[in-house]
Amino acid sequence: MSVNEHGAQATPEQRFVAPDWWIYRGTGRPLHDIDLTRILPAPPPWRDFHGGPLPEHDVPPDDDGESSRRLGSEFHLADRDVDPHELNMVNAALYLRRPLLVTGNPGTGKSSLAYRIARELGLGRVLRWPITSHTSLASGLYGYDAIGRAQAAATGGGREEPPIGDFVRLGPLGTAFLPGRLPRVLLVDELDKSEADLPNDLLSIFEDGEFVIQELARVRNRTPNVTVHTADPNRTAEVVDGRVGCHAFPVVVMTSNGEREFPPAFLRRCLQLEMQDPNVEQLAAMVANHLLDPGGEHRDRLVAEFAAKAREEGGLPADRLLDAVYLATSGAYQPDDVAWGRLMDALWRRLSAVQ
Incomplete structure (x- = not known):
C-alpha cells in the first residue's frame, strides 16, 4: 500500500490524484x-x-x-x-x-x-x-x-x-x-x-x-x-x-x-x-518492465515470496528479484525443483547477510 504525503496509508482513489504543479509523474513513461x-x-x-x-x-x-x-x-x-x-x-x-x-x-x-x-x-x-x-x-x-x-x-x-x-x-x-x-x-x-x-x-x-x-x-x-x-x-x-x-x-x-x-x-x-523499499505492485511492475515472465506464471509467486523474504530480512535489493524471475523463466531452474528453494535462499539471504 502506498502512503500519502502525510505518511498515512493512501486509498486507491487518493493515489490517482496528482497536483497540477507536478511535472514529473514517476512512471518513467x-x-x-x-x-x-x-x-x-x-x-x-x-x-x-x-x-x-x-x-x-x-x-x-x-x-x-x-x-x-x-x-x-x-x-x-x-x-x-x-x-x-x-x-x-x-x-x-x-x-x-x-x-x-x-x-x-x-x-x-x-x-x-x-x-x-x-x-x-x-x-x-x-x-x-x-x-x-x-x-x-x-x-x-x-x-x-x-x-x-x-x-x-x-x-x-x-x-x-x-x-x-x-x-x-x-x-x-x-x-x-x-x-x-x-x-x-x-x-x-x-x-x-x-x-x-x-x-x-x-x-x-x-x-x-x-x-x-x-x-x-x-x-x-x-x-x-x-x-x-x-x-x-x-x-x-x-x-x-x-x-x-x-x-x-x-x-x-x-x-x-x-x-x-x-x-x-x-x-x-x-x-x-x-526512498522506501518497493511494495508488491512496484516489484511486479519492475519485473514486467524488463519483459520477464509476460504471462505472469512465475512472476506473481516470486514477487510475493520476495516481498515476504525482504520483510523478514529487513530489506533486499530489488534486482535480486529480477535474477530469480530470469532463472525461473530461462529454463535453468524450475520452482518445483528440489534445488530451487535452496538456490533462492542462497541468492536472497546470502546477499542480505553481507549488507
Missing part, C-alpha cells in the same frame, strides 16, 4: 510533445543562471540504452503505485533548481530515479559520476592532458602548436554545467564513499553554477574561444574565456546508502528524499 522550457516555471531569483553561449545544436544527446537496461523497455508502473512523497521532492527540486540527495537501503532504486527523470522528461543521456574514496572535485569537472600536449608539440616538427582544447576533457560534473536551454541529468552515485571534503567542495559550483578551467583562462587573451571534449561520446563544446556556466541548472541526483553524515552547510543546499 516519456512525456511526448512537451517543451520543458515552456512548462517549467522560471527559477527563483536566487537560482537564476545565465551562462552562455548557448550552442546552436541545443539538444541533449540521445540516451545510449542505459535507461532501458536499468528501467526496462516497457512501462507497467501506474500512477497509483508511485510514492507521492517521492514525486513531491523531485518536482520541488525541479522547481527550485536544487540538488536532490537520495538515501535508502541498497536496491531501492536510488540510482534508477535519475534515469526515470531523464526518460520521462526527455532530457537525454544521464551523466553518471561514480564516487570512490579517491574522487576529487577536479576529476568531476575536467581533466587536462599536459603531457600529451607537450608530446604532440615535440613531434610536430616545428609546425603550429596543437590546439589546447584537444587536450581538455570535461568530466560528468563539468559537462552537466555546460550552458543549454534544457537541463542535463547528473547522477552523483554513492556520495557517501567520498573523502570528507568532497561534499563541501561541491558547495561552490552548486551555488554559483559555474567553474573556471584554469588552463584555458590563462590563454584567453589570445584564444578566447576554445572547443573542448565533453563526457558525452564524440561530443564537443565551446568554452569562452575559460569559464563554464550553466543556463539551466542541471537535475542533480546524489545517492547515499546512509553510511555517513554530511555537513550541515551541504545539506542546507540540497533537498533530501529517503
Whole structure:
C-alpha cells in the first residue's frame, strides 16, 4: 500500500490524484510533445543562471540504452503505485533548481530515479559520476592532458602548436554545467564513499553554477574561444574565456546508502528524499518492465515470496528479484525443483547477510 504525503496509508482513489504543479509523474513513461522550457516555471531569483553561449545544436544527446537496461523497455508502473512523497521532492527540486540527495537501503532504486527523470522528461543521456574514496572535485569537472600536449608539440616538427582544447576533457560534473536551454541529468552515485571534503567542495559550483578551467583562462587573451571534449561520446563544446556556466541548472541526483553524515552547510543546499523499499505492485511492475515472465506464471509467486523474504530480512535489493524471475523463466531452474528453494535462499539471504 502506498502512503500519502502525510505518511498515512493512501486509498486507491487518493493515489490517482496528482497536483497540477507536478511535472514529473514517476512512471518513467516519456512525456511526448512537451517543451520543458515552456512548462517549467522560471527559477527563483536566487537560482537564476545565465551562462552562455548557448550552442546552436541545443539538444541533449540521445540516451545510449542505459535507461532501458536499468528501467526496462516497457512501462507497467501506474500512477497509483508511485510514492507521492517521492514525486513531491523531485518536482520541488525541479522547481527550485536544487540538488536532490537520495538515501535508502541498497536496491531501492536510488540510482534508477535519475534515469526515470531523464526518460520521462526527455532530457537525454544521464551523466553518471561514480564516487570512490579517491574522487576529487577536479576529476568531476575536467581533466587536462599536459603531457600529451607537450608530446604532440615535440613531434610536430616545428609546425603550429596543437590546439589546447584537444587536450581538455570535461568530466560528468563539468559537462552537466555546460550552458543549454534544457537541463542535463547528473547522477552523483554513492556520495557517501567520498573523502570528507568532497561534499563541501561541491558547495561552490552548486551555488554559483559555474567553474573556471584554469588552463584555458590563462590563454584567453589570445584564444578566447576554445572547443573542448565533453563526457558525452564524440561530443564537443565551446568554452569562452575559460569559464563554464550553466543556463539551466542541471537535475542533480546524489545517492547515499546512509553510511555517513554530511555537513550541515551541504545539506542546507540540497533537498533530501529517503526512498522506501518497493511494495508488491512496484516489484511486479519492475519485473514486467524488463519483459520477464509476460504471462505472469512465475512472476506473481516470486514477487510475493520476495516481498515476504525482504520483510523478514529487513530489506533486499530489488534486482535480486529480477535474477530469480530470469532463472525461473530461462529454463535453468524450475520452482518445483528440489534445488530451487535452496538456490533462492542462497541468492536472497546470502546477499542480505553481507549488507
